[in-house]
Amino acid sequence: MGDHLAKSGNGTVPALRWEEPPDGPVLVLLDQTRLPQEEVELVCTDVPVLVQAIRSLAVRGAPLLGLAGAYGIALAAARGYDVEDAAGVLAHARPTAVNLEYGVGRALAAFRAAGPGQGAAAALAEARRLHAEDAAASTAMAAHGMQLLAELAPGGGYRMLTHCNTGALVSGGEGTALGVAMAAHRAGELRRLWVDETRPLLQGARLTAWEAARAGMPYTLLADNAAGSLFTAGEVDAVLIGADRIAADGSTANKVGSYPLAVLARYHRVPFIVVAPTTTVDLATVNGAAIEVEQRPGSEVTDLAPSPLGTQAYNPAFDVTPPELITAIVTENGVVSPVTAESLAAVCAQQDTR
Ligand SMILES: CSC[C@@H](O)[C@@H](O)C(=O)COP(=O)(O)O
Numbered sequence: 001m002g003d004h005l006a007k008s009g010n011g012t013v014p015a016l017r018w019e020e021p022p023d024g025p026v027l028v029l030l031d032q033t034r035l036p037q038e039e040v041e042l043v044c045t046d047v048p049v050l051v052q053a054i055r056s057l058a059v060r061g062a063p064l065l066g067l068a069g070a071y072g073i074a075l076a077a078a079r080g081y082d083v084e085d086a087a088g089v090l091a092h093a094r095p096t097a098v099n100l101e102y103g104v105g106r107a108l109a110a111f112r113a114a115g116p117g118q119g120a121a122a123a124l125a126e127a128r129r130l131h132a133e134d135a136a137a138s139t140a141m142a143a144h145g146m147q148l149l150a151e152l153a154p155g156g157g158y159r160m161l162t163h164c165n166t167g168a169l170v171s172g173g174e175g176t177a178l179g180v181a182m183a184a185h186r187a188g189e190l191r192r193l194w195v196d197e198t199r200p201l202l203q204g205a206r207l208t209a210w211e212a213a214r215a216g217m218p219y220t221l222l223a224d225n226a227a228g229s230l231f232t233a234g235e236v237d238a239v240l241i242g243a244d245r246i247a248a249d250g251s252t253a254n255k256v257g258s259y260p261l262a263v264l265a266r267y268h269r270v271p272f273i274v275v276a277p278t279t280t281v282d283l284a285t286v287n288g289a290a291i292e293v294e295q296r297p298g299s300e301v302t303d304l305a306p307s308p309l310g311t312q313a314y315n316p317a318f319d320v321t322p323p324e325l326i327t328a329i330v331t332e333n334g335v336v337s338p339v340t341a342e343s344l345a346a347v348c349a350q351q352d353t354r
Contacts, residue, residue: 061170066099073107138173145180250323251288
């Protein structure tokens with residue numbers, strides 16, 4: 001992938017953008033594997049480079065994977081690939097985030113529906129539409145999330161605990177859970193953002209801390225296993241996380257380590273809030289047991305320390321939190337609480353209720 005790297009200029013690069021230089025269209029990604037040390041762009045000139053970027057987590061996080069999938073179809077079409085083949089590979093580059101197959105599906109449907117010679121333009125237009133919708137969803141989720149926090153933790157000055165990375169790096173807008181924290185920060189209502197480091201790939205320590213620092217948020221990093229003592233000390237008003245796939249019953253797959261936080265939150269009577277667009281809800285998956293959890297190479301765990309040669313590691317990328325541990329799911333259409341199959345289906349069927 002080294003051939004495709006290009007240094008960014010001023011640090012204001014978006015997580016993903018489409019460009020059309022004279023030698024053909026490209027999808028430009030901010031390489032998240034290199035943050036926070038370096039802001040380096042990864043220029044995807046073809047589908048295999050994009051697939052590898054998805055697998056290596058250079059581009060990651062559910063909503064952004066949706067955009068990558070949609071633009072990937074546009075890239076495949078513009079570069080003369082077999083679009084149906086490309087769709088199959090892209091949609092399954094990672095299995096858990098439903099947004100990836102959703103984004104691929106949206107652009108593919110537009111490609112198929114277009115007239116002769118119009119497929120590439122139609123796929124690109126659909127990717128851009130999804131991009132704009134995702135930005136709008138971020139704004140709406142932040143507003144709904146702020147309203148919910150005001151109800152659940154009256155008095156403001158929130159101390160929020162978050163896991164993984166759910167900000168502008170994973171979205172066309174300001175993100176999901178971190179988008180709500182950003183809104184609270186702008187309103188002067190964020191007393192403290194507790195950031196789980198999120199082992200083993202450290203999306204919290206590397207990426208959320210990077211975003212929080214750039215935004216001037218009051219944040220503190222903690223080792224994932226320090227969360228218990230934080231709850232015991234009464235330092236958490238709410239836990240806010242994103243989601244990779246929400247099953248029809250509300251079971252929520254998110255970065256591994258989310259479920260233990262939900263258990264802790266319930267024990268300590270702290271709201272546990274999932275913030276996710278309805279594009280992350282998969283009504284075709286009946287419950288949590290039916291969600292495929294990506295298993296990542298053990299080396300991601302053993303190489304951290306590193307462990308003795310030959311050590312085996314258990315490395316699921318996600319875990320699943322059952323609906324009964326989730327206080328609320330915040331979507332762009334409104335808040336689901338209590339979390340039931342009926343209320344989730346209803347919010348997916350409606351428009352923004354603000
Ligand atoms: C809005 S992002 C929600 C999730 O996608 C996020 O919390 C997460 O688990 C991402 O996992 P990753 O493996 O880094 O792609």
